[in-house]
Amino acid sequence: MLMILKAALASMVLVVALSASAFAETTIMPLNSEIGLEKTITQFHAPSNNRLPWGFVEGKIANPVEGHPVIIQFFKNGEAVHFAQTDVNDDGSYEYRFRVVDVTNGKITKIFEGDYVVKIFKVVYLDKGSTSA
Structure with missing residues (x-):
């Protein structure tokens, strides 16, 4: 029953995919010797x-630092249009839901339309074998 409900919900939303793919670029900027700020840019x-x-927006962090939320920024034509933050679950997963279209009294308002750049920031433990930024 839960899988049917999830499938129904998935058919009612637009998804920002955050897996490692040709559509996302991820960099890590060390904050100190143990943790860094991971930035993913996607469309x-x-x-x-x-x-x-x-x-x-959903994803899973392999090595999250507890107590640091995920920060999400939406940009259209280079201008910031939406900011959000969401907590990281115990398993490293996170999800942020947002309205794309609003229908009130039969009036349709498009909150998001067109192309956006989405930046996702996560605080992570650094891989001891990597010093890349």
């Missing part, structure tokens, strides 16, 4: 004919 597109009300 989000909300088509003009979209009627799905929700979008979400």
